[in-house]
Amino acid sequence: MMMRPLAGTVPVVIAALTMIHLLTALPYVALAQEGLVPEEVSTVQLGHGWRFTDGNGMTLYHYESDQKELGTSSCTDACAAKHPPLLAATENPEGLPNWSVITRPEGSRQWAYNDMPVYTFARDAYAGATFGEESAWRVAFQAMITPSGLSTFKTVAGHVLASANGMTLYVRKEESPSEPRCNAECLEVWPPASAPWVASGIDAFTIVARTDGLYQWAYKGQPLHLYARDSKPGDLSGDGADDLWAAMILEPAPPMPSWVRVVGSDAGELLADSDGMTLYVLNEDSNAAEATYLGSEECFGDCIAANWSAVQPQSLTPPVGNWSTKVNEDQSLQWTYRGRPLFTSKLETKPGDLSGILPRSHMSWRPIMYRIPTIQGTAFRPY
Amino acid sequence: MVFNSRHLPLQRFLVSFIFASFFVVAGPIQAGVAEKKTLGFVVTDWNTAMYETLFMDECPEGPTPGNYEIWEASVTPEVRRSYPLMLFTKLRHINNRGRNGVNVCDDPVSFDDPPLKIVEGKYAYGIDLDGNADGTATPKTCEHKNFTSLNGAPGIDNQMYRLMGCVEAWKSYGHIENNANSHRLSSGLGMILIEVTNVDDTANDDSVQVGFYRGIGSYNLDSSGKVLPYASYGIDHEDGLPRYGDIVSGKIVDGVLKTDSADVHLPFFGNYQYMNQVFRDMQLHMELPLDGKPVTGSVAGYYGVDQFYSYVRGMLSTFPNRHKFSCPSIYVAAHQLADGHPDPETGDCTTLSSAFKFDAVAAFINHPEQEERIAGSGQTSP
Incomplete structure (x- = not known):
């Protein structure tokens, strides 16, 4: 009689474990397709x-x-x-x-x-x-292939390895599976990225069997940790902590020219020129129908000359990330961001100003936000 | 009682109990020293202080007309018929009724719109900012007409109310300030944090410090959309310094906080406009209940004409008609009614005496390691 429950449980457990193992192994299937692309x-x-x-x-x-x-x-x-x-x-x-x-x-x-x-x-x-x-x-x-339970997430520093819900994962200097440096109280601040005990390693992802009984994911031989003070996906507050910890950045964010600054504004951190003046992109093909519906007047032609200053390089330079230079019709040079011309607003006088965002021009002129703020219920659309 | 090592568990318990009691009882009190308290508040609602009567007695000529009405009255029926039938297209043309198609808000002095209808009533909210009950010019003010407070005090300075009190959209039932409050509440942008430090007695204290900050992040709301008391907010800072952070001296009298007059920067977001508002010679009055209930307060000070018109211009450029007044009328009247801070060269006043009402709830304000600016020190936001 005592064996009945057990007898009924074992197949279920085996089935569950098989399922978990299959889930962690599924990415192998996708990996096999790498490189199989059309000639074009x-x-x-x-x-x-x-x-x-x-x-x-x-x-x-x-x-x-x-x-x-x-x-x-x-x-x-x-x-x-x-x-x-x-x-x-x-x-x-x-x-x-x-x-x-x-x-x-x-x-x-x-x-x-x-x-x-x-x-x-x-x-x-x-x-x-x-x-x-x-x-x-x-x-x-x-x-890229990640085990179930892990993912990648886009942050201001680039694409990072993250937990399934997007929380950034970190590695500690000089820590390896055989030499764990973060134990006991350290783990309260830097919890391990825990792995199911039945999971198996995938490609660069391996399992660390910790002495405290936990199983922890490691990437390229470096045990992965969460950071307790990160509060939302994309946070990087543990990056550089104590000069020991670094976010597991898989693909760094595109570089920016040296003259570009990140400054604070009432809308959040945005990109500015070397003087701290807010940079705006001109969306020359903004939605004309929407603009007409709102009765707004987009700022082109003479309006640009009156209100905006082109951001000009000293010479044509090779592209830097999303930034490049172009020659205008009047042979003047201008910086572009993601292919759109860059300006500063003549209405603004000090770093972080946002006078360039006027309702009648918000269709076509947008600041470049470094961190995208959550702005529910407004029509503010940062670039 | 002297603790030694044998008392360590008891000592730990008592210390923990004292700290726990401090947070439970004090609510928004943040200071680590029991004798000096810190009170934090987050502003939840911000409105121009408008004294409104049931039948708009303050505006004997009625509400001021809008851009569309002004245009309609200025053209012949033939011209009216020549405009596009589609409303939005028509309004776009009417917005640009200046010479060479210039927008009414971009070049207000080039229009000859009728004067703005302004408040003619006797009463207003606000305070006597200039200490001059008869409204004659002083070295710091221009001649203006004073109001009387609702409790009969003379010499009330509130030219902002005189300017905007007959604009329907600006009234308490209008959409402008309701929209702005809604935008702030849903976005967390333009969030004002007020921190009272150095408090010995929350009922009466003759020397406290009041800091004004911009909050970052979203409001903490309950399920009905109201702002929760005792939530935590971070302040906007850059390079270790708050982007806002003016600190002024004040006192608490019978549970009401009153600040000294000082220039203060306050953040603003609403109707898609961002402003680093500068209030010249600002004074704040605010109740200090410590039971978690919403707090009401008021701010009076001088508000820059250029700053105000920038807000109006940005807002009206899109929908001059919808807001029921015209940029040229506002621009002219604002300069005529300005009563503070004469330009040293022209003598024309550059600011409008004004009063604003606000609601707030208790909050914890989290500071990064920082230095702070002192209001009136001449420093500006980075």
């Missing part, structure tokens, strides 16, 4: 995955609206002019399990990744630029 597509390996590009190295994108009906494209006409589809020469790819060819509304064939059509962005000025990643557009990307 290339991959760029980043710290947190692979970015897809066309044959010229131009970044490929997905359009969120295409999710409504997978396997179809909803970007046509003017949209397609700004976001040219990556056309396919063949009909049915073989041996490319994640790639397919869809038929566009006008009849041409377009590559799709996981049934999501891929596009380039006409304004991407150079190979590797990702200027098109805004509003409803996302870079076509194969994320």
Whole structure:
């Protein structure tokens, strides 16, 4: 009689363990697909995955609206002019399990990744630029493999390794699986990234069996910890703590030119020029229909000259991250951010000013926020 | 009683008990020294102090007309008919009714709009800022007409109320300040934190310090959307210094905090406008109940005409008609009614005496390690 419960429990436990193990092992399947791309597509390996590009190295994108009906494209006409589809020469790819060819509304064939059509962005000025990643557009990307329970998360410092709910993971100097340096009280501030005891290592992820009985994830041989004082996904408050701890940054954020400063403002931290004056991007193709609906007057032409100063470099320079220089029609030089021209406002007098954000110009002029604040219920849309 | 090592567990217990009691009883009190208390508050509602009568007696000529009405009255029916039928398109044209299509708010002096209808009533909220009951000019003020307070005190200076008191959208039932409060509450932007330090007695204390800060993060709301008392807020700081953080002296009289007159910077967000507001010669009055109930208070001081018009311009550029007044009328009247801080060269006054009412709740204010600025020291925000 005593054996009955046990007899009923064992299969359940085994089934559960098998499930957990399968979940942690599933990424192997995705790994096997690495490199299997159409001839028209290339991959760029980043710290947190692979970015897809066309044959010229131009970044490929997905359009969120295409999710409504997978396997179809909803970007046509003017949209397609700004976001040219990556056309396919063949009909049915073989041996490319994640790639397919869809038929566009006008009849041409377009590559799709996981049934999501891929596009380039006409304004991407150079190979590797990702200027098109805004509003409803996302870079076509194969994320790196992480065990279940871990993930990657985009922070101001770049993409970091994170817990499943996005909390940043940290490593400690001189700590290794065989030489744990954070124990007892230290673990209250730096809790280990705990792993299921049945989990198995994946690629660079291994399991540390701690002497206190806990199992802890390690990445490239470095045990991973959370930081108790981080309060929300993306926080990095433990980075650099005691000169011992560092966030596990997989892919650093794009660099910025040396003249760009981060300054505080009433809207949060934003990017400014060397004098601390707020930088604004001009969105030349802002939504005209929306502007008309609001009765607003966008500021172009003479209005720009009256109210804005172009941010000018001394000479044309190679791109730095999302920053590049261009030659205007009048042969003047100007800095651009993500392909859009940069200005400071003539209405502003001191660092952190936000006078450039006027309702009638907020459609086309936006500051560049370093940290995106949560602003619910307002129409303020930082770039 | 002297503690030795044998008493250590008891000692720990008593110390813990004392600290626990301190937080439970004191609520927003933050200081580590029992004799000197610190009281923290977060402002939840901020409005221009408007004395409003049931039948708008303060505005005998009625509410001031808006941009659309002014345009409509100034053109012939033929011209009216020549404008687009679509309302928004029409309004866009009307906004730009200046020469060469200039926007009414961008170049207000180039328009010949009718004068703004202003408050003609006797009573107003506020205080006697200039100490001059008859409103004649002084070295620090321009000639102006004083109000009487609701309890009969003469010499009340509140030219901001005289300016905006007949603008319907600005009244307590209007959308402008209600929108601004709603925007602040939902976003946490423009959050004002008030910290009273060096408090010996919360009922009567002749020397306290009052700090004004910008809070960061969101308001802590209950399920009905009201701001919770005793929540924690961080202050906006940069390079170890608060971006706001003026500190003024004050006193507590019968449970009411009163600050000395000083120039104070306060953050503002509303109607999509950010402002680092400067209040010249500001005084604050605020009740100090320590039971967690909402606190009411008022601020009186001189508000810059340029600062105010910048807010109006930014707000009205999009919807001059919706707000039921015109930029040119406001601009002209604001300069005519300015009563404080004469320009040394022209003699024209540059600020408007004003009064604002606010609500607040008790809060814990978290400081980073920092130095603080002293109000009136001439320093400005970084």
